[in-house]
Amino acid sequence: MSVIQHYSNRSIKPFKSSEEYLYAMKEDLAEWLRDLxxxxxxxxxxxxxxxxxxxxCRHANNATRAAADFLRELGHQAPTAHLPTAGVTYVESAQPATFLARDNISNFINWCRQEMGIKVLMFETDDLVLRKNEKNFVLCLLEVARRASRFGMAVPVLIQLEQEIEEEICEELHLPLGGVPKVRRARSQLSDFRDLDEMV
Incomplete structure (x- = not known):
């Protein structure tokens, strides 16, 4: 049984709080990173x-390599959407809460903005280091995974389910794949991210 089937067969039970949503997203991201x-x-x-x-930073470099492979395979048929072309430099041995760790995180943040084009769902260094806003960090990782799926990278189960739902809607409405207006585009218009239920 695939992971998607496993999640689909579980009873649908709404989360009682935004903390439960956050926990579920962290759990999914942890499994994804462990597998990758x-x-x-x-x-x-x-x-x-x-x-x-x-x-x-390792993930940023792998995503950049995957995008380069994708472009090489498709050649002139490659989509015109912006794909990452530059990786990041980082110190593998950096210890948490040190200047080197903060520099690594800052390099990743810059890569997300410049190479992946993520502007809204971003986090700051202290959101991760000091846990000032865990939600922003988690949402950014999900957005990185979502955008990297365009060039063939493996994605967390939540993103897989999102893509399956979009495919089903397109089939039911007889639209070409990608013809459904994306909910995530509307998020940039939201000024209040307090309710994770609306976003999910």
Whole structure:
């Protein structure tokens, strides 16, 4: 049974709070990163594993390589959407809460903005290092995964489910894939992200 089937077969039970949404998103991202990089990450140690910024920068470089491979394979048929062309430099051995760790995180943030074109769903260094806004960090990682799916990178289950729903809607409405207006585009118009229920 695939992961998507597993989640689809579970009973649909609404989350009672935004903390439960956040927990579910962290859990999904932890499984995704564990599968991608073979690292020991769970929902419990999620921030501790990522706070040096090394895994984030490693992911940025892998995404950039995947985009280059995608462009090479498609050649002139490649989509015109902006794809990352530059990776990031980072210090693999950086220790949490040090200047090097903060520099790694800052490099990842700059990569998200410049190479992935993420403007709204962003976080600041202290959101991760000092846990000032965990939600922004988690939402940014999901957005990175969503955008990287355009060039073939593996995505968390939440993004897979989102894509399946879009495909089903397109089939039912007889629209070409991608013909459904994206909910995520409307998010840039929201000024209040307090209610995660609306976003999910």
């Amino acid at each position: 990089y073979g690292i020991s990450i769970t929902v419990i140690n999620f921030f501790e594993v990522l706070e040096s910024g090394a895994v984030l």
